[in-house]
Amino acid sequence: MKLQVKNVEKLYGNGDGIRDINLDIEEGELLTLLGPSGCGKSTILRTLGGFISIDKGQILIDGKEVHNLPPEKRSTAMVFQSYNLWPHMTIFENLAFGLKIKKVPKAEMSKRIENMLKLVGMIDHIKKYPTQLSGGQQQRIAIARALLLEPTVLLLDEPFSALDAKIRVQMREELKQIQQSLNMTVVFVTHDQEEAMAVSDRIVVMNKGVIEQIGSPTEIYDNPTTRYVATFIGEMNFLKNTDGTTLAVRPEDVVINADNADTSIEGIIKTIMILGHYTSISMEVGDTTVHAYVPRLKANKFSINDKVSISFIKYYTYN
């Protein structure tokens, strides 16, 4: 076990914070903290990096307690949510600073910096200052700076938030590659569920300072244990049952049958949208709207205002 978090609690003066945090992170694992703004993702990451103290619990790296150590004594490296390059140093100097402290010989240092800059596609900017780079470029340098230190645990706080969609996808693939080739343990924070699904070995879904569910992307997607997780990951239809419980079903698990089929749920088709290889159909069911993804060929037989009955391949029930 690379990193263990046991019963950690950290509350700020106003009562916000994190509670009952338990995590076991394997060597070489990429774990994602996922949740809406303000749920405590950065707080957890900052306790791991040593930038805030914890009120309760333990943090262990390689089995050794580290929660009383300052950041400079922990083998973690963090990429912060805000840009944190040193403005008065060139890109080269930004990258070299940590290596100088580690007393890496000059020639080796230059070589490692150049290789790293090639890796993140920023070698042409080596002489620039941070203010001469775009936000996304600055974030890449920040990631490069952290990677250069070869940390045993890399902490990334929304590292791709300033990048546009295309580079974002490219960068997260690169990150995944680098992480796997170095067998690095990474804790990654994002509020983008698609990003979490794409890169993670496991996802931690957070809600108001506590962990709602931990699992692999497929586990979280296929078996959301709470309604909150079901809402947060992927798309989901919610229907009220007569007994007060809520029925949740994914659009791809909704089957639309011609009317008179032997199901209890009836609806009227309101919109039909062709989205590439499948079609999105929305129906009025009672006083709610149900979305369904239907293979395009099967969707051809429906038209707007058709009365249909629907059934579910798979559904979840929540209180």
Next chain:
Amino acid sequence: MEKENKVLPYLMMLPSILLMSLVVIYPIIMGVITSFQQQESGGYGFENYRYFFENDYHTTGIWYTLKIVVITVVAAIAISYLLAIFLRFSNTPISRLMGKLYILPRFIPALVAVNGMITVIRDSGLINRISQVFGYNLHLNMMYDEKGIILMNLWFNIPFATMMISAALSAINDSEVEAMRDVSASKTMIFTNLILPLTYRDVFVAATFIFMSNISSFTTPYLMGATYPKMMGVTLFDLYNNFHYGRAAALSVIMFLFSSVAASIYIYINMRKDKWEVGR
């Protein structure tokens, strides 16, 4: 239409230019002229200037003034820098309280502050009386001495310098500091590699301000200083009172020259932009 536009801005500036000429430039020119008018031998020459540099009494005074001002600048900057760093990076109730209070001395009128300080530090003052309660008879020997003047100068200048340096420090992001700690930089390294390069300019500016405002100070040395040596501001006052207008003018010009050295440092620092600041 175009022609009008070119003249109009100058027309609008005319009143302030006239007023400036009247109250600033004219007196300066008159002062410089007066300083070269020789009272004894008549005509124009350096007689009034020579008077200050050939007279031990006055050269001592000039050196004395410079010494006090330099000590004031160095001590005020050192203390303010430490105080500002403490206020910026310590997040305790004490630092927050101090952050609110440190500026208070600026709101106390100079004369009141000087008198207050005198009642505390004079040999029969508050500190002496407190020491007597404990069976001592402590004499600070700060009155009519440069120590008292410097103490008073610090009272006036620390809040100002702290304010300026604090403003510069607030531009440093927490995460910039944290990123340095993350790569295992010590506190000293964080200071020399991050805080100092990002604030040295404001520190120099504060230093030149303190220098300029103290080189001609009068109230404090007049009330707290000795009869010998005297600071230049007090000497100037004496010369006027004794109708030595030529010499007074020459001394003013000398003080002005000292100030302009500081002023040129100030201008140089402000004009100079580090490469990384371009586009910031």
